[in-house]
Amino acid sequence: MKNPPISLSPELGDGSGLDAFPGEAELAALRGWYAGLSSRKSVAHYLDTHKVSGQSSRGIIGGIRRQLIRIARRLHRADLVALLDHPIGERAQHAKAVAHAIDALRTAPEPAPKITDDVSLWLSARSANALYAQDIKTLAQLTVRVPRRRRWWTMVPGLGAQGARQIEVFFAAHPQLTDRARELMVNETVQAVVPWECLKLPEELNGSRGTFRGPPSSCTLGADNDYEAVQAWLALHESSATKRAYRKESERLILWAVVERGRALSSLTTEDATAYRGFLRNPAPRSRWVGSPQTRFSPEWRPFSAGLSPRSTAYALSVIGAMFRWLIEQRYVLANPFSGIKVRGSNRSTPIEEGRVFSEGEWSIIRAVANGLEWSYGWKLPAAQRLRFVLDFAYATGLRSSEFVGATLGQIETDAQGDHWLKLVGKGSKAGKVALPPLARVALDHYLMQRGVPTTPTMWKPSTPLIADLQAGSGQNRITSTRLWNVTKRFFVTTANVIEAESPKTAEKLRRASPHWMRHTHATHALARGAELTTVRDNLRHASVSTTSVYLHTDQAKRARQMRDAFGTPNT
DSSP states (O other): OOSOOOOOOTTSSSSSSTTSOOOHHHHHHHHHHHTTOOHHHHHHHHTGGGOOTTOOHHHHHHHHHHHHHHHHHHTTOHHHHHHHTOOGGGHHHHHHHHHHHHHHHHHOOOOOOOTTSBGGGTSOHHHHHHHHHTTOOBHHHHHTTSSSSTTGGGGSTTTHHHHHHHHHHHHHHOTHHHHHHHHHOOOTTTOOOOOGGGOOOOHHHHSTTOTTBOOGGGOOOOOSSHHHHHHHHHTTOOOHHHHHHHHHHHHHHHHHHHHHSOOOGGGOOHHHHHHHHHHHHSOSSHHHHBOSOOOTTSTTOOSBSSOOOHHHHHHHHHHHHHHHHHHHHTTSBSOOTTTTOOOTTTTOOOOOOGGGSOOHHHHHHHHHHHHTHHHHSOOOHHHHHHHHHHHHHHHHHOOOHHHHHHOBGGGEEEOTTSOEEEEEEOGGGOEEEEEOOHHHHHHHHHHHHHHTOOSSGGGOOTTOBSSBOGGGSSSOSBOOHHHHHHHHHHHHHHHHHHHTTTOHHHHHHHHHOOTTHHHHHHHHHHHHTTOOHHHHHHHHTOSSHHHHGGGTHHHHHHHHHHHHHHTOOOOO
C-alpha cells in the first residue's frame, strides 16, 4: 500500500499497542466495507461513537487493514500479508478469503523459530545483510557458526561484536535450534537421498506448518502434512502406470525441496520453481541424485538415471503444476509456484533420438543372444523362454510396458477376416486395440506351449496373463512392471557384455536401453518397411500423427542418401 501508515485511535481496539488485535467493532466495520459499504457508511454504522475528530473514514478502514498486516508479519504469515495487502479495487473478490484470514490470525500461535527460517525473519536487517553476503541465509546455516570458535563474527564482515552478541542471545533463548540444525544440515559428500516413504522429517520440513498452507478450517483434505496431501492426489488416479509416473515426479520434487532448498513442498516459492527447472536438466550433485536403476530400497537407489530432456522437463513440470492446482482446489495451499514456468525447446516436434532406437543389425544381434540365454549365459529355461517372448511380442506390437503386463488372453479377439487383435485400455484410460501380426501370434503360441497353456482360443481362461510371473509357479499371476523392467535391463546388460570387445559403442548403447526402446524400434522399423504413418499412429494409439512422425528419422536418412547419390561430387 502506497499511503503512509495511519495509527488507530487508542479507543479503537481491544489492546493498546499497534499490533493488538482489532476489536469486534473494528472488524465489523471492515467486514461491512468488504460487503460493499463505502468506508464512510461502514465507519458511521459501526465506529461512529469511537471516531476521533479529524480522522477520515478511509484512513480508519486502511488503518485496520494495516494493523492486521502487521500482525500477519509478526506471525510470519507471508501468505496472509499478501492477501490482506490487495488493491482496494479488488476488495469484493477477496472478501471471503480475508474473512478466513482474520479467523486464522485470531487463533494463530506466536511463531517459534525454525532452523529453516530465513535469518531476516529473526534478526535485524543489518545483521541479515551481513550474513547474506557470506551466503548464510538460514538459521540452520548460521547455527553451526555460533559459537563454533571465539570471535566467530570476524569472519562475517559488517556484523560486528554487537550484532554477534544479539545473535548469541537469540540462540541461547532457543537451544533446540542447534540440535535440529546438526540433524538437517546437508553434508555434500555423504548425504544420500532415500525414497520418500523412508523420510523422517521434523515439522519445519514436512509441511505441517508450510508457509503457503491454506487455513485448516477451509481445507477439504484431512492431510496433516505435504506427503499425506500428495498421497491423496495420487489416490485419485486408478491407472497404475499413471500413478507410478506421477509419484516419480512428485517424489523428486519433495526430495529436492527438503535436501537442496531446506523447505517443505508447501513453502516453495516461484524462485524455487525456477531453480527446480534447471535442476531437472542437470541434477547436481550427481553423486547424490543420479545413478543406475536400482530397487527402491537399495542403498544405491537414486531418483534420476540422467538429466531430463526439454520435453521430459516440460512433462515433469506439467505434472507438478497439475498437482498444485488440485491442492489449491482443496484449499491445502494458497498458490502454485510453478504457474507460468516455461521450458525452452519442449514444443519442438523433433525426431526421436536415433540412440534410443535399435537398428536392424542391432536387433538381429539382440535376438541372436536371446536364443542362447539358457545354455550360453546361465539363464534358467523358463526365464529365457519368457524373455524371448517379451522381445518378439513387444517388437511386433509396440505395446507400452504397463499395457503389456496388464494384458490377458481374454483381450485377444479374431475378426471376420481372420486377423488377430489385442483389446486394451491404454494411456489416458483410452480404449483401443492393437494388431497382432504373425510374429506376435507365433511368439505367443510358442510361449503358451512352453507354459503348458492351450493355444486354442476357445480353451483359454480369459484371466490368464500374457506374461507369467515365474515365482508364482502356476503361471496364472501377471508379472509386475518393475519386474519386467528389471528382467529386460538384465538382458540388455548381458548382451552388452557379449559384444563389448567387438562393438563397444553398441554395448554402451545397450547399457542405456530400457524396455520402452522396443516401442521406439517397432515404430521406426514399421515406417522404414513401408507402413503408412497413419497405420503406425493407430497401432501406437497416438492422438496425433505429429506424435508418430517423430519416428521418421530413418526416412530422412534415406532421403539424404538418395539426394547425395543424385548430386554427388562433380567430375573434374
